[in-house]
Amino acid sequence: MVTQPEHVAEQPEHMVRFEAVTKRFGDHVVLDELDLEVAPAEKLVIIGPSGSGKTTILRVLMTLERPEGGHVIVNGNQLYHTERNGKLVRARERHIRAVRKNVSMVFQHFNLFPHKTAIDNVTLGPRRVLGLSKDEARERAVELFDEVGLTDCIDKYPAQISGGQKQRVAIARALAMRPKVMLFDEVTSALDPELVGEVLRVLAELAEHTEMTMLIVTHEMRFAEDIADRVVMFDEGKIVEEGEPHELFSAPREERTKTFLRAVLDRD
Amino acid sequence: MSPVVGSPVLAQGRGTWDWEFAWEILPDLLRGMWVTVQIAVLGMGIALVLGLVLAIARRSRVHVIRWPVGFVIEFIRSTPLLVQLYFLFIVLPQSFDIVLPAFTLAVAGLGVHYACYTSESYRAGIESVERGQWEAATALSLSKADTWRTVVLPQAVPRVIPALGNYVVASLKDAPIASAITVGTVLGVADYIQSRTFRSMEVYTLAGVLFLAVSIPAAIGVRYLERRLGNPT
Numbered sequence: 001m002v003t004q005p006e007h008v009a010e011q012p013e014h015m016v017r018f019e020a021v022t023k024r025f026g027d028h029v030v031l032d033e034l035d036l037e038v039a040p041a042e043k044l045v046i047i048g049p050s051g052s053g054k055t056t057i058l059r060v061l062m063t064l065e066r067p068e069g070g071h072v073i074v075n076g077n078q079l080y081h082t083e084r085n086g087k088l089v090r091a092r093e094r095h096i097r098a099v100r101k102n103v104s105m106v107f108q109h110f111n112l113f114p115h116k117t118a119i120d121n122v123t124l125g126p127r128r129v130l131g132l133s134k135d136e137a138r139e140r141a142v143e144l145f146d147e148v149g150l151t152d153c154i155d156k157y158p159a160q161i162s163g164g165q166k167q168r169v170a171i172a173r174a175l176a177m178r179p180k181v182m183l184f185d186e187v188t189s190a191l192d193p194e195l196v197g198e199v200l201r202v203l204a205e206l207a208e209h210t211e212m213t214m215l216i217v218t219h220e221m222r223f224a225e226d227i228a229d230r231v232v233m234f235d236e237g238k239i240v241e242e243g244e245p246h247e248l249f250s251a252p253r254e255e256r257t258k259t260f261l262r263a264v265l266d267r268d
Numbered sequence: 269m270s271p272v273v274g275s276p277v278l279a280q281g282r283g284t285w286d287w288e289f290a291w292e293i294l295p296d297l298l299r300g301m302w303v304t305v306q307i308a309v310l311g312m313g314i315a316l317v318l319g320l321v322l323a324i325a326r327r328s329r330v331h332v333i334r335w336p337v338g339f340v341i342e343f344i345r346s347t348p349l350l351v352q353l354y355f356l357f358i359v360l361p362q363s364f365d366i367v368l369p370a371f372t373l374a375v376a377g378l379g380v381h382y383a384c385y386t387s388e389s390y391r392a393g394i395e396s397v398e399r400g401q402w403e404a405a406t407a408l409s410l411s412k413a414d415t416w417r418t419v420v421l422p423q424a425v426p427r428v429i430p431a432l433g434n435y436v437v438a439s440l441k442d443a444p445i446a447s448a449i450t451v452g453t454v455l456g457v458a459d460y461i462q463s464r465t466f467r468s469m470e471v472y473t474l475a476g477v478l479f480l481a482v483s484i485p486a487a488i489g490v491r492y493l494e495r496r497l498g499n500p501t
Contacts, residue, residue: 064403101409111404115422124418125408177408 012076015040015181015213016061021070023056030056031067032237040180043207043214045224045245048234049260054217057234058183061215062105063096075102075180101129104179108186110166112158118169119145119154122176130177137176144172148202164195168202175206182206184216196220203227221264225249233257290470293461297471300457301478307374307453308443312436314379319386323394324416326387344384350445353377357449374446374453382439389431393424426497433490440483454478 016038023031030053038044046054059065060072063079071088072079077099082091091099112121122144123137132140145151148168153161158169167187174182184203188196200223207214207227218224224231225245232242233254241254252258325337344352356373360366368376397420405415447456458475462468 062403062407064406097409097411100406103407105407107400107404107407109400111398111400111407113401113404113419113423125410128411128414128418129409174407 011040012073014038014073015042015075016215017071017073018057018060019071019073021060021067021072023053023060023065023067029237031060033070034237034239036232036239038181038213038215040213041211043216043227043229045216045218045228045231046234047218047221047224047231047260047264048240052235053237054234055185058105058185058215058217061181062103062183063100074099077102101177102180103183104174104177104181105183105185106167106170106174106187108189110158110163110170110190112166112170112173114158117155117157118150118161121158121169122173125173125177140176141172144175147175147205148172149198162195163191164198167191167199171199171202171206179212181213181215182210184214184218186217186219188218188220219264221249221261233260235260285469286467289465289467290474293471294474296457296461297454297474297478300452300454300475301482303371303451304443304446304453304455305440305482307371307378307446307451308436308440310375311378311443312382312439314375315382315386315435315439316432318379318383320390320421322383322387323390326391327394341384341387344381345388349377349381349442350448352381353445353449370446370449370451373449374443374451378439378443378446381442382435385435386432389428389435390424392431393428394420396427397423429490429494429497433487433494436490437483437486440486441479 014037016036018034018036020033020035021031022029022033034057036057046057048054056065060067061074061079066080071081078088078091079096079099080091081088082095083089112118113124116124119138119141122141123132123134126132126137126140127134142151142154145154148171150165150168150172153165153169158166161169171187187203188199191199200220203216204223204227206212216224216228228245230242231245231248233240233248233252233256235256241248241252241257248257249261252261322337322341325333326341328334328337353374356368356377357370360368360373401419401423402415405419410419444453444455447453447459450456454475458471462471465471
């Protein structure tokens with residue numbers, strides 16, 4: 001496999017590619033030689049039981065966990081490796097940062113910066129990483145607050161707003177980086193049930209109108225069915241089954257998928 | 269340091285309080301107190317900055333930085349300030365030909381000594397910042413410097429202000445030790461006057477009162493800072 005240089009501008013065939021990626025925590029294999037490809041603008045939903053490793057896929061892509069084996073390619077560029085003298089070697093932090101700029105992530109527990117107001121949370125990345133001026137970053141942030149329906153929360157601190165509002169600020173913060181790939185890690189799991197709807201509405205809207213590639217880990221099956229182009233059922237570090245949402249939810253082929261869906265849908 | 273008062277003639281009426289004598293020695297004690305405050309303030313200035321550098325260095329992924337820093341911190345925390353000051357004052361000139369003014373050595377000694385304590389406070393503050401905050405910084409692709417400057421330290425430092433404040437007050441009380449290396453701190457001045465006059469009551473009582481006069485406002489100032497910076501919302 002040959003890496004492409006960072007300046008490649010044309011759209012690659014795959015926006016995200018995992019090639020035999022292995023991640024272990026001690027003896028526990030979380031990703032077992034995972035192969036996964038995500039097309040540009042594709043909305044991929046990953047489902048599976050807790051502890052199956054689905055969040056780790058996102059965390060590896062966000063460089064929050066470094067895999068022990070395999071290659072991760074984002075927008076045509078190796079994420080963890082770089083080519084030197086015709087050989088792939090471990091990439092330096094600078095290379096990783098440059099490739100990582102294509103990716104942004106929304107976390108289960110929001111992870112907003114509590115000492116900054118909502119708008120400062122959103123403008124921090126564009127100002128410090130993308131080099132926008134204060135006014136440019138603010139303009140971009142205000143537009144995003146409008147999109148996620150939070151114009152009245154702009155100057156509030158995270159402690160002063162609800163969980164649903166916090167998560168929408170977190171979505172705005174990730175979007176402000178204008179990433180090519182957005183990762184959503186169980187973004188409604190930490191919310192009170194009555195606040196889930198407002199966040200899912202924002203995500204559905206986003207999925208419909210954006211050209212961004214989205215990888216979404218969720219337990220909200222109906223939402224997954226609505227917005228996904230493709231659903232991947234993941235368990236014990238491997239892809240059990242994948243397919244179009246309607247097909248996978250209504251007629252799963254694998255026994256493991258059937259059991260999982262039965263358990264989750266019964267609970268709903 | 270050259271206190272001029274304290275003539276043996278005044279060494280009369282031992283055991284009773286002599287207001288005239290107290291009044292006479294006050295300017296010298298005040299000068300000594302001023303030197304003491306300078307040592308404490310400059311020393312803590314070093315300690316607050318160096319402590320932060322040490323705390324960050326101790327978290328380095330590079331062993332050759334992390335291990336020596338950890339060793340130096342533990343070594344200095346395990347030895348008395350007085351021994352460290354003697355080392356700077358006696359060993360440096362004798363063995364390394366490094367001769368520095370005693371005042372400079374006192375400031376440096378106190379600064380490095382307290383830096384090792386403040387670094388531990390900073391470390392506790394840094395460790396109290398949730399992992400999710402670091403991860404959010406990574407997800408925004410912030411550089412390491414920006415992550416520290418805009419995300420981690422603004423959360424970590426306010427949380428350790430009470431501990432740092434206690435060190436500020438403690439350093440003020442430790443600063444007189446510098447009289448052991450000939451710096452004219454309030455204690456040095458007091459000892460000198462006492463040795464000349466053989467009167468101790470006024471000398472050490474006044475020295476104590478001067479300390480109170482400085483350390484109580486310092487403690488109040490620290491509490492004020494805690495309230496101002498402790499809660500950003």
